[in-house]
Amino acid sequence: MATETGAERTWGGTTLSDRRAARREKLMTAGLDLLGSERPSAVAVRAVCRHAHLTERYFYESFADRDALVVAVFERVAAEAKERLQEATRAFEPGEPQARAAVESTVGLMLDDPRKGRVLLLAPLTERVLASRGLELARMLALMIREQLSDEVSDQDRELIAVGLLGALTSLFSAYLQGALTAGREEFVAHCVRLLLTVDRLHE
Incomplete structure (x- = not known):
């Protein structure tokens, strides 16, 4: 009525x-x-x-069209990923607790709901309309990583380390999502945390 x-x-x-x-x-x-x-x-x-x-x-x-929907889906998942990562790490100083919080937050988003992981990591490779947005997300994540690195090294070194670390983590998560890795969830998390914690050795 x-x-x-x-x-x-x-x-x-x-x-x-x-x-x-x-x-x-x-x-x-x-x-x-x-x-x-x-x-x-x-x-x-x-x-x-x-x-x-x-x-x-x-x-x-x-x-307006299918591309508008694809972009809207990607941007929603990307915004959720950023918000969850910031919320998870806000209370910690750089170190093991912050690294674990960051990894567990990302794992929670991408592996608990693999659809979201595939949208973030794989869809930009197949959807032309997402190519630039995938790069923007990568730049944002690299900047977040860079801000957590020691300021005792040059800006150039921090940038190189952040981009390289993001590439390694992206490859790990992509392989895990596609079932190419045999490690269990906790082993996967532990490996990613060790990667984050040992990155400072790259500039010693």
């Missing part, structure tokens, strides 16, 4: 804005499922709508 609530019409107790937001969320979930699947399906408008059980009319209510 339709009623009027202020300036916005309601139907069945929900407003038009609420229903649009709910439909958009279904499309975002469908996009994450498809883009982050173990065997990625084509993230086409029809496939997304079929997965979300919505018509194309509702897709274009929220997104």
